[in-house]
Amino acid sequence: MNFDYSDDQKFLKNEARKFLEANCPTSRVRKVLDDDAKAYDEALWKAVAEQGWLGAAIPEAHGGLGLGHIELCAIAEELGRVVAPIPFASTVYFLAEAVMLAGSDVQKAALLPKIAAGEVIGCVATSEGPGVVTAANLQATVSGGKLSGTKLPVTDGDIATHALVLAKENGQAGLFLVDLSSGVTREALQTLDPTRDAAKLTFSGASAERLGAAGEGLALLERISDRAAVLLAFEQTGGADRALEMAKAYALERYAFGRVIASYQAIKHKLADIYVKNELARSNAYYGAWALNTDAPELPVAASAARIAASEAFWFAAKENIQTHGGIGFTWEVDAHLYYRRSRQLALVAGAPRVWKERLVSQLERRNIAA
């Protein structure tokens, strides 16, 4: 039984924590929060590229470190702790994973080294409006290799160089790799987490290369989303842990009625509840990491469970962290709301938890029939 980070992985994780504590304090995050014109922290992005993190799971042959996905999970957890304001998920969890999973040799050679070097920023453009995108309501269209249509919201759409776009081709949903250097107009969107910007992208004849087979765009998107979901679950777990730490630290230093508030059962049990949810999320995330790293057939189920547990845990931790802080907790000056916002951003960016619950149960139904 070996169901934890190895010593090497723990070392890497620890180094990542130290690096981010030095390079991504919340004062840096607030620069992106407070400045509408600033979509991400460019300096941090460069530094992270220099650390090699963008290519952690990219093979050495393509300019990456070739470490594997457990190491990437460890990094994701640390990025989540510090609510890093960079397009890491869009670029690494989605674009790089998509290219590694379904890209041609040419595409891999062209994109992966640039991703590892921080020269390419990715984004995922699937949503076109309120609610769930389906094969039936999908509007964007690719014809003759040219994409037209409107996508919103697209996280990191305002700064991305490349997009994964869900669109119809010959009436069937496909997933396309789109170079954003032309044929697209971008409009910044106002979102609930200004530390992670999003845009509306309007395509008018942008060049689009299909990934995977014709008509299998939704299936491929699910496979990519499974991979991203595991990595996002680590970011969420990291965020949830940090929220718990903040709540605990405050509860231990704040006095009410002559006692630290951490001595009241209402607070003790609240923090215990957060702890329990966080540990369940961590355990589910570990199993997702194992499935991702070994490309196990359990990945879709494991990824769904990891995403559901992590989304729930981060939301609970983020909102009860504010509650534990009392009045000061809902002020702009205190960092608690950064985690509240990020918990919502991460829960929605790859599809809402309820969508994942449905995915999970349909798979359990099939598995139970098969068993």
Place this chain on the structure above:
Amino acid sequence: MNFDYSDDQKFLKNEARKFLEANCPTSRVRKVLDDDAKAYDEALWKAVAEQGWLGAAIPEAHGGLGLGHIELCAIAEELGRVVAPIPFASTVYFLAEAVMLAGSDVQKAALLPKIAAGEVIGCVATSEGPGVVTAANLQATVSGGKLSGTKLPVTDGDIATHALVLAKENGQAGLFLVDLSSGVTREALQTLDPTRDAAKLTFSGASAERLGAAGEGLALLERISDRAAVLLAFEQTGGADRALEMAKAYALERYAFGRVIASYQAIKHKLADIYVKNELARSNAYYGAWALNTDAPELPVAASAARIAASEAFWFAAKENIQTHGGIGFTWEVDAHLYYRRSRQLALVAGAPRVWKERLVSQLERRNIAA
């Protein structure tokens, strides 16, 4: 604004409480619980009839007290407090209400005085198996005024003289009044609340008179159920209040670590949570009572809300009452489990809360469109 019992109603309620404290201590309830052969407390049933409660809402012309439904609600609340082991709901909330609502003059004259006198016991036979009964899966059939089919569970089916039976006639669902003196075999069922017995009824040519118009059985059953739901909500609220009182009394006398356990926030907040749910249930029940008493068009919505709130409140109060008691709470000797059982019996007897939630929301949808 006059949204509470009147002084007269409070007096009646208080008298009912005193009567039941004297005549229905839990030692009496346990006689039915522990004795498989005992389906109800016959002496209590007779005493309750003598009090006139069975005919509280039955017009004087039909042998009742003609008091109105608010008074019946007050009595229901008190019966709920003492988990009375008698077929009051089956007889009064269902059978009497059904006859008053849809019975012919002949039926009213024949049944209502006997109900008021305690000579008739009713039951409702709709369910035929696990899950929701629908027009499509209904099997019992009436042909030429004769009923065949199997119904289970039928609460009080082993002691009832008359049944309300949902059955098909000419392919359409109808609601029938069935005299149980012949054409039926009864088999006692083992249920989760042995203080309220139930049976399986197998009909083979029992005489059945249709209530209401042909093919409108489900609609009529809904109207009757709305009325019963309000009355049941008062029973449930009464039970929930008693469970809270038990929890509070125990918490104030039980010491742990040198303090009464009522001084721990975990217990204080638990009891506060029960209190909040109970008050929300009471307020919803009052609105249901108003709608029932005035035959208001709001009744279906008000009854649904009353039933949902009361079912939830009683369940929560009953289970957290056990929890507050700690070890002794889950022993047979302590009365907490009587309320736990009854909370489940009452939540299921007129359809599970989720069925009522669906009814509520479909009505809100229609209302919202109409508005």
Place this chain on the structure above:
Amino acid sequence: MDFNDSPEEAAYRAQVREWLEANAPKTPLTFEDMEGGGSMAASKAWQAKKAAAGYAQITWPKEWGGPGGTPIQQVIFNTEEAKYPIPPNPFQIGLGMCVPTVMTFADEDTKKRFVGPALRGEEIWCQLFSEPAGGSDVAAARTRAVRAPDGSGDWIIDGQKVWTTGAQFSSFGIVVTRTDPDAPKHKGMTMFWVDMSDPGIEVRPIHQMSGGSGFNEVFFTGVRVKDSQRLGAINDGWRVSLVTLMNERLAVGGATGAQWNQFLEAARQITGLDGAPVIKDQAIREKLADWYVQAEGLKHTRNRTMTALSRGQTPGPESSIGKVVSALQMQDLANTAVEMLDQYGIINDPDLAPLGGAFHASLMMAPGLRIAGGTDEILKNIIAERVLGLPGDIRVDKDVAFKDLPTGR
């Protein structure tokens, strides 16, 4: 059990309706109206009109300038008034809590000076109790008041208050200060009224995570007040503050933010899991049912409270459950609505988000609503102790000199 007025109530309601129809504004303020203090001017004008007609503080006795009416009359007036597009009411904390405290403890001249202008909306009051070191714990006040060294009998106040609603537009405030740090915490406080324009008082708005700034910090730096501004005896400020807090108006207000019916409307229009509108989703339907039942429960709980008032009784403890239920519902409903939008849920631009971003606004307001005016935890303590009669939390700070109490930030 009905919703009818008694004959007296019906008569009062008819009189109120007639007066409102003749006097209340018929159109909401426009954005232009509200600019440059226009909103406050409208509020003050409406308050003056109400005061002149005896509708400003209906339950106030004649000696305080009120008509000496009943609580149910106040409720009737509020209900009828709410049917008109009246301007905001910034007077409630002053009239409901501060001025009654002044009335109770001040001398005749002071009463004469303050009651009229407050009632007519000419002067607004704020309540300066909470401090950074003690939110719910009013007796943790550290703001010092010491006698001026010049022997004048004046007091010098130094310290900081926080969560002060309306401080930026208040003329006066009542402030709890620490006058004897050697006494136990409840026995060394003194209350004063202060002129908010005095030198040394600085008001800074608090920037909330929702973007709003409804609260302020108030800094006292060497603020000099006369001994005649003292309310109650020296070191008796805790008892005085209890009078203020007991005057908190009945919590008959409803929840704010987006409600179940708005959710239902939105759910009709959003694509769900299988391409059908999300309102067809049974998980969503059950949540809707729960919210509806809670909201109806609160509404009819308020009806029970009003019934007690109508019968001349003191409302039962059921009136205390409102905020603890509605704030949590607000957070859950808003979050469910945002998640129902799926990826689109991150967009909170009022031009793009459903209902002009009302769900998103609720999501950002809810954490504050769960805290302001008593946290969920404090409210449950209050229900447990005052309603159910359970013991108070064990107090370790009762018999210790204030200065020796452990403190954090």
Place this chain on the structure above:
Amino acid sequence: MDFNDSPEEAAYRAQVREWLEANAPKTPLTFEDMEGGGSMAASKAWQAKKAAAGYAQITWPKEWGGPGGTPIQQVIFNTEEAKYPIPPNPFQIGLGMCVPTVMTFADEDTKKRFVGPALRGEEIWCQLFSEPAGGSDVAAARTRAVRAPDGSGDWIIDGQKVWTTGAQFSSFGIVVTRTDPDAPKHKGMTMFWVDMSDPGIEVRPIHQMSGGSGFNEVFFTGVRVKDSQRLGAINDGWRVSLVTLMNERLAVGGATGAQWNQFLEAARQITGLDGAPVIKDQAIREKLADWYVQAEGLKHTRNRTMTALSRGQTPGPESSIGKVVSALQMQDLANTAVEMLDQYGIINDPDLAPLGGAFHASLMMAPGLRIAGGTDEILKNIIAERVLGLPGDIRVDKDVAFKDLPTGR
């Protein structure tokens, strides 16, 4: 991150598998087998076999008759053993808690007398700590032990214990008594071992709401024990009991009762709101997802615990979350299943209810599971204090003579 054995673990597992295949029962006990004490006889026979082969208490040192193995070896053995239809294990409380306490505090002769028979399953032990007046509060014990008046040095024990698992078939027990009521509660207790067949000890089963009787009350009436049966010093019983409680075995066990997959199966077969199977109901599906995710979370939390054992580390605090999650889930899942049956849900006859009444059994067991072995509230306190390092609850009973403490029933 993988689920593989280390080479040493793989070798041990292979050895265990070989032994089990040669020695473990291959068919479950029939009802006939179990009658008339047959179940207990089978349990004892299997325990004796394991003891002879060095698999009874794998981590016990050689001086106690064990093989001196590692915790992960015990886990491996348990995992492999669970694949066979082995009889119930009534030895765990004795071997896991009581006997180690005896080993720690008793003299060499006592050790020699007790260790072998216990290890071989010949003698069963029970733990007599809880009392009616103090469930979670072991130090509230009122059962008195006083010196016999005859000067023999013997002790006379009077009082009542409760929640004693296995008392009815135990040969011996360890009992916490009050020996100095004038001392503070933690400082006046003394521990003894007792022979359960001694006159004056009466065992009565506790009838639970679920119908079961897994626990007992044990009454002590003038029970005479020798001073040599004392474990540890006089009035040092609290420290001795801590040793017992620290020996509580690792909570690596799973939840009992009906699980999500049984719910899923049942939901396929039951008619839902619109006549379709209830599994199509999205509210039910979301609940299923939540239960699955919780159950998987617990399963993989146990994997993390085992990883720590495998690495020779002390497992982290995550192992403490199991029961608080699974007991609540059991109650919620069972109740949802029963409600899913609609009116039919009241029927708990195993011949008629789904899964032989398993959901109904869970519904009646869950309240006990949420309490036995530490209530939800006590477990959350433990997580808050031992895992998160938050302060303990304020204690009012530390420095007061036991006889002066307020008590209820």
